[in-house]
Amino acid sequence: MRRAITLLSASMIALSAGAASAQNAKPRNLILFVPDGLRGGIVTPQTAPAMAEIRDKGVHFKNSHSLFPTFTMANSSALSTGHYLGDTGTFSNTIFTGYTSVPAGDTVVPFIENDAVLADIDDHFNGDYLNEETLLKMARGQGFSTAAIGKVGPTLLFDHTDRGKNTIVVDDSTGGKTGVPLSDEMKDALTKAGLPLATPSRGDNAKAGDAKTPGTTVANVAQQAYMADVATKVVLPMFKARNKPFVLVFWSRDPDGSQHNTGDSLNTITPGINGPTSMAGIKNADNNLAQLRKALDELGLSATTNIMVSSDHGFSTISKESKTSPSAKIAYDDTPKDFLPMGFLAIDLAKALNLPLFDPNDKNAKVADNAHPKAGNGVLGQDPAKPDVVVATNGGSDLIYLPNRDKKLADRVIKALLEQDYVSGLFVDDKLGNFPGTLPMSNLNLKGKAVTPNPSIVVNFRSWSSGCEIPTNCSVQIADTVLRQGQGMHGSFSRGDTYNFTAAIGPDFKAGYVDPLPVSNADVGMTAAQLLGLRTPNNGGLIGRVMSEALPNGIVPKMAEGTLVSKKPSANGLRTVLKFQRVLSTRYFDVAGFPGRTLGLEETDGKQKTAGK
Template sequence: MAQSHFVIVGLDGLRADMVSPETTPNFLRLAQQGVHFDQHHSVFPTATRVNIASLVTGAYSGTHGIVNNAIFEPAISPQTWVDLGKYDVVDAADAYYRGQLLCTPSLGEILAGHGDTMMAISSGTTGSNRLMHHKVRTLGGIGFSAHGIAASYPTDEAETVITKFGPAPAMGMPDSARAEYITDVFLHHLFPQHRPRVTILWFSDPDKTYHALGIGSPESLQAIQAVDTQLGRILDWSQEPDQADRINILALSDHGHVTVRDKVAVHEVLSADVTPAGRGHYTDQVAVVPSLTGEIHVHNHDPKLVARIAQWLMSQPWCGSVFTQGQNEVEGIVPGTFARSVVGNDHARSGDIVYIMRTDDERNEHGLPGSCYDDSGLPLGGSTHGGLSPYELQNVFAAAGPDFRAGHINPLPSGTIDVMPTLLHLMGYPIPPSVDGRVLHEALSQTADAPEAMAEPAMYGASDPDSGYCQYVETTRVDQTVYIERAWIEA
């Protein structure tokens, strides 16, 4: 039998409730032909670089160490956060951490160790592209970015692509032209030239268009249709007679979105109310790394100052869930907070306090539910992600090919962290003990020896009796893998 190949197609930011025959006919065709994972989950924070790291490591953010889209490391960047959206920053951070920016083995590393090749092609940020195979410069493989030769590796292959196809089109909203461009590059050059065992082909839309113009806007619907069209081309190619018995197509999104309805500059109100705080750098003893999910770093982890700030956060009308270092498996060290481990985000790089701007079910002008406070440069009416609302946590996944069942709806929850161990299982390679995800046995074509599994729901609460603040998290466990369903507060 021919060796199986796996092509992972990233539909960045696609919400599960925006899949329809009108917007995503090709995704639905893939799901109908193969397996539809209709209870698919992001990991927390629901951010692209976090979930790409989880995709290639099979691990939660607190295991692989990419604790948010940006990390706080003054030794690398003393004046602001470390922006992992830039390939050169990813390379510099990996050098600083002595090759351990990802603290667990990644798919590219494992494949290289078995003599296989991995390829990452992207129209998204150069940092996300590099995180897909962050050892590409030392272990080999292909990393091609639509942002140009400098962000791609190896250089001579990128130069060949530019000579053959021309430079990538400028980014648009929708980003349709670049989606078509990287699909052309994959179908007509990079795959036939290199035949990698695993390819990640990542579209920047609908995420980019959502951010700027909002979920449900006419442009965002066009963006979904455009990337779905390219998925259709890839699906058609995979079913050509010389490909059909060896190509598996996996299409997924990394997170959903919610609409920005109000803005708060957290470092400013924190400075006014409690203690001086810098935006991305220490002012006196406190630094805020802002976003929908933000982090507060306290110099020397001063427990009294951590408690003061956390208690203040829980009193703010714009603040949602709050997490601190755990005093046990559920409760944080500050009363009313959850332990960061409850949401898989407990790592030495995590903030002393991890907080989420408040979200709700309010509908935007296009009728789509889910809105939030935000602390970024995004416009009101645009959309964002990173938190724990179901609109961010519930994303999409379908897979078809010789290694997957046909015409099957998966009955169990699944998540970003399950893709890597499932692929390793299918390739017959050992799964590292660092993996938090599970093999999706129930979705595979060879299921004779598949262990039975059940979904076990759970709900956790934490409260501060002095302020009346209460927060909750709902999860589902399958075997040892935990999927977060939602979190909310009552105050």
């Protein structure tokens, strides 16, 4: 019933919004610009003038949302399909696939920001693991010229089954062994423009440092300058010459890359991701956007091109401190004393469950007592080939899979997690039942038509503000990552991570309009498809809505707010609280966790509330 209501609501909005573009005999062009990891409240005329101009002169979506878990590939799947993660199966950047992926290094928990890994997963799941049509695939099917340029992984996802045959794909891997091949047309055009056929490396921007050595102090300028040149000097002129409408996705690795690897704040949370390196990353992305807009002007394409800007998620500074974790009390060669090591969740669970821990990124070698898994991931059980528990490490939240769907084991895992001070909220697969202190995954649209294995438990980590005028600009979080305290991460359910940046400008958008309604990355995908006149054939019903209120003559639907709380508290009194907003049947997830342990949830939030779907 809910799916039918969702589809009907989306259809009603789409019909009303269609008037904006139906008057055009020829569809508009579209550029989707994604500044990876850009915080919703960080954009000003000083920090990012090009983005601020689009926000202020076009539409400012001031109530914007990333999907949780707030990771890149998860939100790329939403932007590219308009669906929530329960349908796309892209639950995080590292997922359990249920089989061993050779391109990922012979592991069952591949990191999927990799073109070869995506192809492998597609092959395993009947040629299309997303199980939903993507924006660029639909567009090229209707005669649009299409291109995706930028960060490896999310860029390809917009037309991952085509693999460069029709859609132009240029990312970090272009020209390398795992890259998507360039067409002869593109090779000739790049050569004529004086641009290399292989993407330059990130250089010093890729240096993450270690516990004693600071990370990078430079933005990803050279690599992104190449990609911006490819877009403005090759692709856009090519598209203009074809005299057909086009769709261009430009996924800027900055500020994400510079914030992750920042060397401004080694082992301290200040300035964290507000140091000069992170700010340079924001400006770098902004410069790329300005270059794209200038090219549109020079080519005479501005009047017929809509530009949508949406970051995939917000960002936070990493903390590695815990008073309860057994792993923080162990000495590691590469980890400062009393700090959480990489893979702390897998280590702590193995101890609590009294199960052997094996490393799926090291040929399932057993993890020694004074060591941690190489990539943080872990398989627990007597036989690593048939694990009882799989931990997929991601950052501000981790995924736990129980391949045998053992409800008694799930209860033991949940009770162990509830004892840790770094945990703030647990979401459990509905099929396992209800557990005190938790909420079901269906509340988050994590249960749908996905073909990849569904996580059994999603673990959200603690977050807070380090203290600044806009708390979401200085959020801090516990993160399960190789990166260090003081560097940057995302993935949590804090408002610092769910509050992304979204704005739009162009002939099919209102001018100078501030949109108070909640919107999400799934809405961006649905709205882009609507503007292009594309019909989306949905396998699943977990879809975003067309942002009709931002379009001329579009309807302005009403919104409401709500809170869900665990039906029963845990033995130590903890309840998972989820605060959300709703437009018609579409939910927008603001923040979740244990009150007082998640940025945006006060100690009093969730009291005298009851759980429900």
